[in-house]
Amino acid sequence: MLATASPGLHAAARRLTLPSQARCVVRLPRRRPGRPAWLPAAASAAAPEAAPPAKEGAEELGFQEMTSGTRRRYYMLGGKGGVGKTSCAASLAVRFANNGHPTLVVSTDPAHSLSDSFAQDLSGGTLVQVEGPDAPLFALEINPEKAREEFRAANQKNGGTGVKDFMDSMGLGVLVEQLGELKLGELLDTPPPGLDEAIAISKVMQFLEAQEYSMFSRIVFDTAPTGHTLRLLSLPDFLDASIGKILKLRSKIASATSAIKSVFGQEVQQQDAANKLEQLRERMVKVRELFRDTESTEFIIVTIPTVMAISESSRLHSSLQKESVPVRRLIVNQVLPP
């Protein structure tokens, strides 16, 4: 089905080329092969070891490096909005599968572009097998909004926003103000950018721990645009700080309110909310660790040959370096003839 429904994509995946240096160029249909002559100086920050004109042999060697070994590896594709992250993630996943890797490609894009790339409906929130490649290729489209809703519903059920409401109801107005400063309500009601995606990624990681999904040796993530990725990386610190302050505050008021709390039976609810936040923080820490694990993970920046995209990619690369996220390759998409 893939070959007939998306012949261009399939062909592109087969022609995916990767130089052995720190960058790779994906050539999609109707695009001119070869090193882009337009690459301005600004790109050197995103690809410090800018490659010489790529030779097919060297490119294949680079790709072999990505396909070698059966140990599970994660590839995170990120970059500016609309540069072709989903298209490239789909191409890379097909290429992995055609090289014998049981592969899973995950998208957290609510626009469902992965479904369009494969011409299959993947929106059900479960794994769907993509027809065409040699080895099993499964795709999963996670709706981050839905994942967030689940999280919020769980919090509400467990009295999550109730921490603030509870303080209010106890007449502890001053502390409510302090809580406002801690942005607890904001965190639970309007999560910071990146949280949706972090929840989605941690969900995927959770189910990959199950025996039935242990076959996947390559996991490709089509991640959100730049800003979200950066927020996602700083989330555990943000949550650490927030949760730390919340717990400190809680212990401060514990003695003053314990009698009233037990009368109203809200102590358990509060504890649940704190546990839920703590669980969330732990999951975020796992996501952060995954991003930084040079053994298993690689972040690939996708860009296009425009000044704005390259500038943003350059900033993304610097930020990822600062966060110790391994970046070794750059995909330059939509290379046009001069």
Ligand SMILES: Nc1ncnc2c1ncn2[C@@H]1O[C@H](COP(=O)(O)OP(=O)(O)OP(=O)(O)O)[C@@H](O)[C@H]1O
């Ligand atoms: N090499 C290419 N040649 C032709 N069209 C392309 C190419 N790469 C991407 N496109 C088209 O550009 C559009 C955006 O691509 P895609 O959805 O993959 O980008 P994205 O970075 O994932 O977007 P978003 O940030 O919105 O998630 C799509 O219509 C896609 O078909």
